[in-house]
Amino acid sequence: MIGFYTLFHKEVQRFWKVSLQTILAPILTTLLYLLIFSHVLEEHVQIYPGVPYTVFLIPGLVMMAVLQNAFANSSSSLIQSRVTGNIVFVLLSPLSYREIFMAYVLASVMRAVVVGVGVYLVTWYFFDVPLRSLSWVFLFALLGSAFLGALGIIAGIWAEKFDQLAAFQNFIILPLTFLSGVFYSIHSLPPFWQGLSQLNPFFYMIDGFRYGFFGVSDVSPYLSFGIVVTCYMAVSWLTLKMLRTGYKLRH
Amino acid sequence: MTPAVEVNQVKKRFGSLIALEGVDLQIDQGEFFALLGPNGAGKTTLIHILAGLTIASSGNARVMGHDVVTGYQEARRLLGVVPQELVFDPFFTVRETLVIQSGYYGLKKNDSWIDEIIHRLDLTEKSNTNMRALSGGMKRRVLVAQALVHKPPVIVLDEPTAGVDVELRQGLWRFIKELNRDGHTIVLTTHHLDEAEALCNRVAMLKLGKIVALDSTQNFINSISGISIRLRLSPGPMPASIESLISSRSEGYCTLTIKEYSEIEQVLGALRKAELQVLEMKLMQPDLEEVFIKIVGSKSD
Numbered sequence: 262m263i264g265f266y267t268l269f270h271k272e273v274q275r276f277w278k279v280s281l282q283t284i285l286a287p288i289l290t291t292l293l294y295l296l297i298f299s300h301v302l303e304e305h306v307q308i309y310p311g312v313p314y315t316v317f318l319i320p321g322l323v324m325m326a327v328l329q330n331a332f333a334n335s336s337s338s339l340i341q342s343r344v345t346g347n348i349v350f351v352l353l354s355p356l357s358y359r360e361i362f363m364a365y366v367l368a369s370v371m372r373a374v375v376v377g378v379g380v381y382l383v384t385w386y387f388f389d390v391p392l393r394s395l396s397w398v399f400l401f402a403l404l405g406s407a408f409l410g411a412l413g414i415i416a417g418i419w420a421e422k423f424d425q426l427a428a429f430q431n432f433i434i435l436p437l438t439f440l441s442g443v444f445y446s447i448h449s450l451p452p453f454w455q456g457l458s459q460l461n462p463f464f465y466m467i468d469g470f471r472y473g474f475f476g477v478s479d480v481s482p483y484l485s486f487g488i489v490v491t492c493y494m495a496v497s498w499l500t501l502k503m504l505r506t507g508y509k510l511r512h
Numbered sequence: 513m514t515p516a517v518e519v520n521q522v523k524k525r526f527g528s529l530i531a532l533e534g535v536d537l538q539i540d541q542g543e544f545f546a547l548l549g550p551n552g553a554g555k556t557t558l559i560h561i562l563a564g565l566t567i568a569s570s571g572n573a574r575v576m577g578h579d580v581v582t583g584y585q586e587a588r589r590l591l592g593v594v595p596q597e598l599v600f601d602p603f604f605t606v607r608e609t610l611v612i613q614s615g616y617y618g619l620k621k622n623d624s625w626i627d628e629i630i631h632r633l634d635l636t637e638k639s640n641t642n643m644r645a646l647s648g649g650m651k652r653r654v655l656v657a658q659a660l661v662h663k664p665p666v667i668v669l670d671e672p673t674a675g676v677d678v679e680l681r682q683g684l685w686r687f688i689k690e691l692n693r694d695g696h697t698i699v700l701t702t703h704h705l706d707e708a709e710a711l712c713n714r715v716a717m718l719k720l721g722k723i724v725a726l727d728s729t730q731n732f733i734n735s736i737s738g739i740s741i742r743l744r745l746s747p748g749p750m751p752a753s754i755e756s757l758i759s760s761r762s763e764g765y766c767t768l769t770i771k772e773y774s775e776i777e778q779v780l781g782a783l784r785k786a787e788l789q790v791l792e793m794k795l796m797q798p799d800l801e802e803v804f805i806k807i808v809g810s811k812s813d
Contacts, residue, residue, distance in 0.1 A: 267615025275603050346599035350658065353563055353593050354616035355585040512526070512566050 339417025369410025
């Protein structure tokens with residue numbers, strides 16, 4: 262347990278020591294999205310009856326920040342350790358592959374939650390966002406960030422160089438987040454795109470998370486929950502398998 | 513007594529490259545052991561297999577009786593490795609680095625031992641300095657400290673003195689010798705054969721993934737018979753009695769090989785009789801370097 266806790270604590274310190282870049286910068290970026298989109302669309306769009314567009318947008322943006330930062334944390338930490346070589350200190354230690362997995366995932370969840378809460382608190386000061394069910398909100402935030410944290414481990418191990426990691430981020434993570442219904446309800450899409458969106462696991466994370474705020478969602482939160490749990494377990498299984506066999510880590 | 517290190521028929525292939533070709537090795541507890549060989553001989557691969565950084569293609573290895581794959585947690589707890597590359601975590605200070613490393617081994621209250629290794633490795637003044645700000649030699653010391661945080665009975669040093677100044681080298685070896693005296697088994701690779709000769713009781717020489725020679729340092733040196741005398745003489749014909757002792761000649765120098773020191777007297781006597789003056793003379797005892805060149809067929813670096 263001490264070994265696991267040490268690695269977890271080290272990973273938290275790693276992002277905390279550069280919090281300007283890892284916490285404040287993503288909070289600012291998210292607020293800029295909110296400012297721009299609400300300015301452009303507030304007058305024109307209403308997705309849920311009685312809910313102003315800006316208020317609709319807030320939970321989606323919070324979740325987007327949560328997911329992106331969870332991924333960024335584990336993936337950038339791993340690629341840095343691998344490129345600079347200091348991953349060797351973890352690999353030489355008796356830490357089990359499960360402990361390594363847990364430490365990286367939990368540190369990712371930690372950063373994601375700090376960023377998410379940060380964005381929420383700032384918007385809460387300016388807007389009246391309802392909060393129907395804190396448990397659904399946290400359930401989806403934790404599951405979603407754990408999912409992306411594990412995915413970040415995979416990307417951080419798979420990528421040999423920083424630009425490969427950037428490709429993973431720009432060509433997989435970013436499109437999946439942007440096309441998940443952060444900015445709109447998928448009911449507003451043509452049937453083809455609606456069907457396609459339903460294959461995107463990120464959609465269920467955003468939708469379930471938003472349900473926690475409004476009590477309204479595109480699909481049932483139980484369905485979303487089931488799908489997100491399944492995705493998390495699948496990605497975790499793959500991550501654990503990579504860590505156990507030492508894929509790209511122990512040659 | 514359980515051997516400190518046991519390697520049985522270990523083979524390692526990287527694609528088509530064969531790094532290790534069936535290595536067998538046993539190192540007993542308390543030994544000071546050197547792995548020598550030219551670059552690419554497989555020394556680091558062998559060390560990496562012991563440390564679990566590389567997985568053997570076949571065969572097995574044990575540290576203090578624990579298999580490095582099936583009993584990896586125990587094996588790693590009993591092993592301290594100083595890696596060859598100068599790696600560090602730029603987010604932390606020297607002390608933080610050591611506290612974190614202790615934690616990985618499940619040690620929570622390790623401050624007094626950390627203080628001691630910081631002191632012994634002369635890092636006290638730098639203990640609260642960020643790793644980034646340290647010189648290469650200082651970073652090397654921290655790597656050694658990191659390998660020792662969990663007081664491992666077996667300590668492996670992969671080229672610990674590469675790029676390190678003389679002062680640190682001496683201090684480092686003094687510390688390692690003390691650890692050895694306290695019962696720690698030391699395994700090292702080095703390009704400085706004089707270091708291996710001065711420190712190690714046993715030596716294995718690797719070439720192209722195989723152990724080509726394995727013996728005590730003393731036996732290796734004894735295996736080379738004779739003492740060499742390198743001479744520069746005033747011009748004139750060599751006396752016949754000496755002619756047979758000449759092993760090589762180059763640029764005005766000639767090297768004679770004798771079996772015992774008492775023969776020097778005869779050599780000098782013969783030179784005096786022939787009225788040849790000795791302009792320069794150097795006596796050379798056999799050393800590990802000579803044995804190494806003879807066996808491995810190249811210089812160590």
